Amino acid sequence: xxxxxxxxxxxxxxxxxxxxxxxxxxxxxxxxxxxxxxxxxxxxxxxxxxxxxxxxxxxxxxxxxxxxxxxxxxxxxxxxxxxxxxxxxxxxxxxxxxxxxxxxxxxxxxxxxxxxxxxxxxxxxxxxxxxxxxxxxxxxxxxxxxxxxxxxxxxxxxxxxxxxxxxxxxxxxxxxxxxxxxxxxxxxxxxxxxxxxxxxxxxxxx
Numbered sequence: 162x163x164x165x166x167x168x169x170x171x172x173x174x175x176x177x178x179x180x181x182x183x184x185x186x187x188x189x190x191x192x193x194x195x196x197x198x199x200x201x202x203x204x205x206x207x208x209x210x211x212x213x214x215x216x217x218x219x220x221x222x223x224x225x226x227x228x229x230x231x232x233x234x235x236x237x238x239x240x241x242x243x244x245x246x247x248x249x250x251x252x253x254x255x256x257x258x259x260x261x262x263x264x265x266x267x268x269x270x271x272x273x274x275x276x277x278x279x280x281x282x283x284x285x286x287x288x289x290x291x292x293x294x295x296x297x298x299x300x301x302x303x304x305x306x307x308x309x310x311x312x313x314x315x316x317x318x319x320x321x322x323x324x325x326x327x328x329x330x331x332x333x334x335x336x337x338x339x340x341x342x343x344x345x346x347x348x349x350x351x352x353x354x355x356x357x358x359x360x361x362x363x364x365x366x367x
Contacts, residue, residue: 164257165232171314172235177212181313181346182274187215189342190273190301191222193358196338197299202226203268208258209275211236212243220247228252230261259287263295270296274354277304277318285319285329293333300334300359302326306341309353326357334359 177183194205201223207215210229219227227250231237234255241248254261258275270292279285292300304321305313312318321329323339330336338358343351 167314167316168231168233169235172211172233172239177239178347181348181350181352182211182213182344183347184214184344187213187218187273189340189356190215190271190303191218193301193338193356194219194269194271194299195222196358197269197301197360199268199298203298204228204265205269205271206230206267208270208272209278210240210271212239213273215271215273216240216251217244217247220244220250225250228254228267230254230256230258232257258291259284261291263291266295266297268296268298269301270299271301273303273356274305274313276302277321278313278316280317280319289329292330296361298361300330300361301356302359303342303354303356306353306355309355321355323355323357326355330359333362335362 202225204226205224206228208230210216211231211233216227216229229237229251237253237255241253276288279288305318307320307322309320327336336357336359340356342354342356344354345351
């Protein structure tokens with residue numbers, strides 16, 4: 162399957178009210194990002210951000226070095242159109258996370274519902290190695306929980322609980338907080354998520 166074609170089709174044919182992941186305000190993500198107490202001038206990346214409203218809130222919170230990465234160009238264009246002039250503050254990257262080659266380190270790496278689309282061991286290793294190498298201070302990640310859906314947008318996903326996420330990132334990160342969240346979709350169904358916040362281990366700080 163051509164992943165890029167799949168996601169371009171989704172964003173070209175569905176409105177934000179017709180996809181399950183739409184969230185008016187990313188409360189848990191923002192709370193966890195704030196808990197890391199990172200200076201707002203430090204770089205932050207939203208992986209698989211699409212047309213999420215997280216970037217809007219980060220701008221309002223005063224972050225000045227924001228990157229949003231997504232495989233779908235259409236998704237990022239929708240976010241840019243929504244933000245208007247503020248879109249110029251943001252670096253937009255159209256790329257599959259597995260092909261992403263960062264050119265700098267990020268103080269915070271945020272990912273809500275992108276990591277769980279990786280279902281093969283080699284894909285998960287690829288992603289984890291990027292996080293280990295290019296994240297200098299904190300990681301905020303949200304996935305479908307073990308009581309959540311088995312698929313999203315017709316694609317298989319990998320479910321996670323706290324222990325499974327901790328184990329995946331334990332080499333270079335300590336978990337600081339975890340939260341089970343029930344997300345209400347725009348069409349009044351519910352999805353159970355596992356969110357975790359991690360700090361880079363002291364001896365791994367850049």
